[in-house]
Amino acid sequence: MTAETTPHTDAAILDRLTGLIDQATSAGADAADAILVDSTSLSMARRLGQPESVERSESTDLGLRVFVGKRQAIVSSSDLTSGALDALVDRAVAMARSVPEDPHCGLATPDLLATAFPDLEQFDPGEPSPEALADLAQRAEDAARAVVGVTNSEGAEAGWARDRVAVAASNGFAHLRAATRHSLSVSVLAGEGTGMERDYDYDARVFAADLRPAEQIGRAAGEKAVRRLNPRKVGSAQVPVVFDPRVSRSLLGHLAGAVNGAAIARGTSFLKDRLEKPVFPAGVTIIDDPLRPRGLRSKSFDAEGVATARRQVIDDGVLTTWLLDLRSARQLGLHTTGNASRGVASPPSPSTTNFYLAAGQVAPRDLMADITGGLYVTELIGFGVNSVTGDYSRGATGFWIDGGEIAYPVSEITIAGNLVDMFAHLTAADDLEFRYGTDAPTVRIDGMTVAGQ
Numbered sequence: 001m002t003a004e005t006t007p008h009t010d011a012a013i014l015d016r017l018t019g020l021i022d023q024a025t026s027a028g029a030d031a032a033d034a035i036l037v038d039s040t041s042l043s044m045a046r047r048l049g050q051p052e053s054v055e056r057s058e059s060t061d062l063g064l065r066v067f068v069g070k071r072q073a074i075v076s077s078s079d080l081t082s083g084a085l086d087a088l089v090d091r092a093v094a095m096a097r098s099v100p101e102d103p104h105c106g107l108a109t110p111d112l113l114a115t116a117f118p119d120l121e122q123f124d125p126g127e128p129s130p131e132a133l134a135d136l137a138q139r140a141e142d143a144a145r146a147v148v149g150v151t152n153s154e155g156a157e158a159g160w161a162r163d164r165v166a167v168a169a170s171n172g173f174a175h176l177r178a179a180t181r182h183s184l185s186v187s188v189l190a191g192e193g194t195g196m197e198r199d200y201d202y203d204a205r206v207f208a209a210d211l212r213p214a215e216q217i218g219r220a221a222g223e224k225a226v227r228r229l230n231p232r233k234v235g236s237a238q239v240p241v242v243f244d245p246r247v248s249r250s251l252l253g254h255l256a257g258a259v260n261g262a263a264i265a266r267g268t269s270f271l272k273d274r275l276e277k278p279v280f281p282a283g284v285t286i287i288d289d290p291l292r293p294r295g296l297r298s299k300s301f302d303a304e305g306v307a308t309a310r311r312q313v314i315d316d317g318v319l320t321t322w323l324l325d326l327r328s329a330r331q332l333g334l335h336t337t338g339n340a341s342r343g344v345a346s347p348p349s350p351s352t353t354n355f356y357l358a359a360g361q362v363a364p365r366d367l368m369a370d371i372t373g374g375l376y377v378t379e380l381i382g383f384g385v386n387s388v389t390g391d392y393s394r395g396a397t398g399f400w401i402d403g404g405e406i407a408y409p410v411s412e413i414t415i416a417g418n419l420v421d422m423f424a425h426l427t428a429a430d431d432l433e434f435r436y437g438t439d440a441p442t443v444r445i446d447g448m449t450v451a452g453q
Helices: 010-026 082-098 130-145 214-227 245-258 261-266 326-332 364-368 419-424
Strands: 031-047 050-068 071-077 150-169 174-190 197-205 237-243 286-288 311-315 355-357 373-381 391-402 405-418 426-428 443-451
Touching: 010 031, 010 050, 010 082, 010 150, 010 174, 031 130, 050 082, 050 130, 071 082, 130 150, 130 174, 130 214, 150 214, 174 214, 197 214, 237 245, 237 364, 245 355, 245 373, 245 419, 261 326, 373 405, 391 419, 405 419, 419 426, 419 443
Parallel strands: 237 373
Antiparallel strands: 031 050, 031 150, 050 071, 150 174, 174 197, 237 443, 286 311, 286 355, 373 391, 391 405, 405 443, 426 443
């Protein structure tokens, strides 16, 4: 790209957006907003001790949303030349004049806009060299392959990404945030022939210095793969099911969908009638915290320029709020919670930020101590969840629990229940770690159906 197409400094990016908005209002729009996403990423992959791939990506994309009365239209482009942007404005205004009215669309009023922008420690300066990333991947794979029983590797990959997201609107908001992300993953196989088993480990952080050591990640991946060798089948039963942290977080994903304001407005959530009612046992707290320092999804303003805030979505087991953007809030007669998210080619919609189940009071071992027969789940397969009814059925692999201890690996299992009942019978352990952006500790759910052979 040329200097004309890509604004480099923060000030230049915001000037480009505010100028575009001025163009849109001069062309007949009553209001407008724009978002620009400038991304750079680098990754290095190695397999069996040899380089496998190196990928670098750089992109700058812009989206313009215009309003003509209660009509809106969105046009996006990666061509930021003056001529292309002039045409983009003309197309957006013409489209907005021809689409049906949406009584709930519109920008934020000035009193809702973010005015404070605390340092959330989202930016790790400097870019790692390809050699540094290759070294991380090599060390992780070497450690995994050194585990006795590991026989092959799917490889290791180290990555880095930097994103700048700018939002500006005709209501006066104009601000930019920048964030980085460092990641490392490794996947290996244990055993031979048809008895081979695969597992992995992964970590991602805002700052490279916060990543777990490469050797630790590799060793964990190898040990997990070896533990899965020689799985057995189990019969069908109704038993306690314990979810490992890397899969327990999927339960929060189902909750996030159920408390999403857009789903509530459509009436398509199994929790649509449960606001301000108990959904989890007393003592359970689930938080959405966009202001957590070094959080993978932290931000002081949302995609509509609205100030964000930490919220206890579940407080002592009670559902306290929906997650709302401006449109869903207006549909429901409520106020936005500052949870709008959007891409350059789509309108805003609600989403979570750093969403997590607070740690409980018991260690994972104590959580399982009284289980005479149950399932410890380490991997979920497929997606059999009905968001309207809450019915839940997924393939699973993991370990059988016998006498309060993890006894042997099991596979070819289906676990089933209903999320309303599952949430009501959930107990959280004390081993919460922030690793994904949506996080949960080990959790136990009593009374689930396990279907085996």
